[in-house]
Amino acid sequence: MTSRRSAAGQPPSDRVRVRRAPAHAAYDRATVDGILDAGLVAHLGFVVDGQPYVVPVNHARVGDDVLLHGSPAGRAFRLLIAGAPVCLAVTHIDGLVLGRSAFHHSVNFRSVVLLGRAEPVTDPASKLAALEAFTERLLPGRWAEVRPPSPRELRATAVVRIPIEEASAKVRAGPPGDEPDDLGLPAWAGVLPLALRTGPPEPAPDLAPGTDLPPSVLGLMERWGG
Amino acid sequence: MTSRRSAAGQPPSDRVRVRRAPAHAAYDRATVDGILDAGLVAHLGFVVDGQPYVVPVNHARVGDDVLLHGSPAGRAFRLLIAGAPVCLAVTHIDGLVLGRSAFHHSVNFRSVVLLGRAEPVTDPASKLAALEAFTERLLPGRWAEVRPPSPRELRATAVVRIPIEEASAKVRAGPPGDEPDDLGLPAWAGVLPLALRTGPPEPAPDLAPGTDLPPSVLGLMERWGG
Numbered sequence: 036m037t038s039r040r041s042a043a044g045q046p047p048s049d050r051v052r053v054r055r056a057p058a059h060a061a062y063d064r065a066t067v068d069g070i071l072d073a074g075l076v077a078h079l080g081f082v083v084d085g086q087p088y089v090v091p092v093n094h095a096r097v098g099d100d101v102l103l104h105g106s107p108a109g110r111a112f113r114l115l116i117a118g119a120p121v122c123l124a125v126t127h128i129d130g131l132v133l134g135r136s137a138f139h140h141s142v143n144f145r146s147v148v149l150l151g152r153a154e155p156v157t158d159p160a161s162k163l164a165a166l167e168a169f170t171e172r173l174l175p176g177r178w179a180e181v182r183p184p185s186p187r188e189l190r191a192t193a194v195v196r197i198p199i200e201e202a203s204a205k206v207r208a209g210p211p212g213d214e215p216d217d218l219g220l221p222a223w224a225g226v227l228p229l230a231l232r233t234g235p236p237e238p239a240p241d242l243a244p245g246t247d248l249p250p251s252v253l254g255l256m257e258r259w260g261g
Numbered sequence: 262m263t264s265r266r267s268a269a270g271q272p273p274s275d276r277v278r279v280r281r282a283p284a285h286a287a288y289d290r291a292t293v294d295g296i297l298d299a300g301l302v303a304h305l306g307f308v309v310d311g312q313p314y315v316v317p318v319n320h321a322r323v324g325d326d327v328l329l330h331g332s333p334a335g336r337a338f339r340l341l342i343a344g345a346p347v348c349l350a351v352t353h354i355d356g357l358v359l360g361r362s363a364f365h366h367s368v369n370f371r372s373v374v375l376l377g378r379a380e381p382v383t384d385p386a387s388k389l390a391a392l393e394a395f396t397e398r399l400l401p402g403r404w405a406e407v408r409p410p411s412p413r414e415l416r417a418t419a420v421v422r423i424p425i426e427e428a429s430a431k432v433r434a435g436p437p438g439d440e441p442d443d444l445g446l447p448a449w450a451g452v453l454p455l456a457l458r459t460g461p462p463e464p465a466p467d468l469a470p471g472t473d474l475p476p477s478v479l480g481l482m483e484r485w486g487g
Binding site for chain 1: 276301306313314316317319336348362368418437447448453463464468
């Protein structure tokens with residue numbers, strides 16, 4: 036929240052510089068990486084015939100890249116592979132901010148916007164490592180619990196990487212910023228925290244009876260348990 | 262999940278027709294509206310100089326429109342007000358899908374993609390009604406608990422509406438779709454449900470002691486309680 040350097044260690048480009056509420060902006064890699072890594076789903080923006088499209092995708096950061104995987108036949112991935120300009124946004128909702136006035140209601144959130152062009156990851160070993168990263172970053176240990184991708188499955192999966200070179204973060208945290216004149220109003224004010232939480236696991240209908248929950252799932256339930 | 266009619270009752274336009282996993286697609290207004298209404302945050306896509314941008318925004322559906330509010334000085338709202346083509350995506354994460362193979366890991370989700378051009382909502386009465394809708398759709402009763410917007414605050418808030426005319430929904434639900442050959446593997450398979458849940462309310466530091474939680478907040482905690 037303090038650095039004004041970009042993800043690449045330079046001042047932020049004009050394209051990612053946060054204009055609204057710049058006090059909430061951050062450009063340092065630690066903040067950007069933390070928000071990317073905590074996100075389950077990203078929203079990918081791309082353009083077709085001047086029309087913007089936004090679709091949810093799964094992502095994984097590995098070092099200085101954000102990796103995406105998907106169907107090579109899909110419209111989004113054809114554009115990604117072709118190196119079209121894209122935007123990736125990751126947003127966490129941390130709470131509802133409830134002020135004494137309607138105007139000072141808000142949302143506590145952490146978000147990252149990343150601009151760039153993707154590069155395809157094509158060699159099988161790198162693709163395999165990328166797919167392992169998708170699984171392991173969320174469920175450490177899961178990769179070893181399941182069958183690895185077959186050559187056919189690997190061919191059916193496109194992987195691209197977007198270098199983290201032009202990115203900005205925005206964070207709103209803390210209580211409402213009520214007007215001094217409103218502090219005497221009787222309304223309750225504060226924050227109602229929100230977080231994504233796990234519920235009770237639902238075994239597949241065809242799961243062999245007695246199959247225990249593995250360490251990977253138990254670990255996520257402990258971290259995200261409701 | 263069954264209708265192939267668009268949000269406007271027509272077959273879906275080629276721009277919003279779901280190409281990947283079309284069995285997961287829906288175009289009926291009830292499905293689209295339900296996903297829009299359950300969403301706390303939307304992602305807005307727009308284009309500047311050929312570069313797509315995606316930013317998180319708050320939205321509220323009222324009838325056949327999705328309303329957005331924000332700063333009239335912001336880049337996104339200047340484009341919205343000017344009638345530029347935009348895309349709005351709302352995504353809910355419902356669970357992690359854990360198959361016996363890496364390939365059959367997935368996410369259960371509900372998402373809507375809405376294409377269109379916004380129209381500004383400028384007269385003060387309509388703006389006021391829109392702001393009330395933002396508050397009330399999430400926290401019924403909250404509008405009456407707090408100070409309404411002043412004329413200055415109303416001027417500082419831009420409101421636009423995007424007609425729901427070109428929209429599609431995509432829903433993945435249920436257990437993993439494992440390969441028949443993998444059913445004998447010892448890996449646990451199933452779904453780990455995920456949902457946005459409230460935590461304990463955090464009163465503002467300057468809240469008068471003894472101020473009770475209001476019905477609006479208690480109601481949301483009951484619906485979304487962790």
